[in-house]
Amino acid sequence: MDLGLIITIFFIGFAGSLLSGMLGIGGAIINYPMLLYIPVFFGFTGYNAYEVSGIVAIQVFFATLTGVWSYRKGGYLNKSLIAIMGASILLGSFLGGYGSHFLSEAGINFVYGILAVIASVMMFVPKKGRTDESTAQINYNKPVAAILTFIVGVGAGIVGAGGAFLLVPIMLVVLKIPTRMTIATSLAVTFISSIGATTGKVLTGHVPLGPAAIVIIASLIASPIGASFGKKMNTMLLQGILVVLIVGTAIKIWMDILL
Numbered sequence: 001m002d003l004g005l006i007i008t009i010f011f012i013g014f015a016g017s018l019l020s021g022m023l024g025i026g027g028a029i030i031n032y033p034m035l036l037y038i039p040v041f042f043g044f045t046g047y048n049a050y051e052v053s054g055i056v057a058i059q060v061f062f063a064t065l066t067g068v069w070s071y072r073k074g075g076y077l078n079k080s081l082i083a084i085m086g087a088s089i090l091l092g093s094f095l096g097g098y099g100s101h102f103l104s105e106a107g108i109n110f111v112y113g114i115l116a117v118i119a120s121v122m123m124f125v126p127k128k129g130r131t132d133e134s135t136a137q138i139n140y141n142k143p144v145a146a147i148l149t150f151i152v153g154v155g156a157g158i159v160g161a162g163g164a165f166l167l168v169p170i171m172l173v174v175l176k177i178p179t180r181m182t183i184a185t186s187l188a189v190t191f192i193s194s195i196g197a198t199t200g201k202v203l204t205g206h207v208p209l210g211p212a213a214i215v216i217i218a219s220l221i222a223s224p225i226g227a228s229f230g231k232k233m234n235t236m237l238l239q240g241i242l243v244v245l246i247v248g249t250a251i252k253i254w255m256d257i258l259l
């Protein structure tokens with residue numbers, strides 16, 4: 001593998017993992033389009049949608065693992081949410097990850113575009129309910145949480161994502177979970193989701209080992225740094241960054257699909 005390509009992939013993985021720990025996302029919403037477009041932009045041989053989704057699945061697994069570890073002592077990991085949403089999304093992400101084998105590259109990109117649009121819309125929905133950062137017991141609709149996370153898991157598994165870019169607005173808008181608890185808990189649920197997605201991608205042979213190893217190293221370095229930043233940043237600023245990232249990605253993907 002060309003040294004320039006190795007460096008490019010490393011920085012892509014580093015950027016996605018840094019944002020993963022900071023914002024409570026798996027990093028796929030950033031890394032998927034970056035891996036599709038940036039290597040080609042710099043003149044390297046690009047990766048197809050199957051390979052990109054496989055690399056992203058591996059990156060999300062390690063980024064969320066290290067991110068959750070950084071949040072373990074903060075009191076913001078909600079065990080009830082993790083158990084219910086984790087079980088549902090694990091099943092959905094495995095089905096999506098394995099089922100992506102039956103889709104075309106255009107089909108995978110189309111699914112990603114749909115997910116990005118839904119996430120963009122949800123982030124602009126007025127948020128009502130709890131806005132405090134209390135770590136006390138919270139109440140939420142458990143069946144709704146389970147059903148929505150299963151659906152997210154299927155779609156996210158197809159593109160190799162953990163689904164956090166949808167889980168975060170669902171937890172904030174629908175379940176009305178406090179922001180910082182959402183960020184920490186969504187990392188744990190996304191980690192569980194990435195287990196299913198990664199397993200499905202490995203079984204279908206969609207994980208190129210070289211690039212995957214590079215993003216693993218980048219994730220182990222960057223994700224804890226991002227989680228440390230996330231604990232100190234203003235929660236409104238964190239939500240604002242999420243909106244910009246999701247909307248920007250949705251616009252780029254749909255421009256490519258339609259044009």
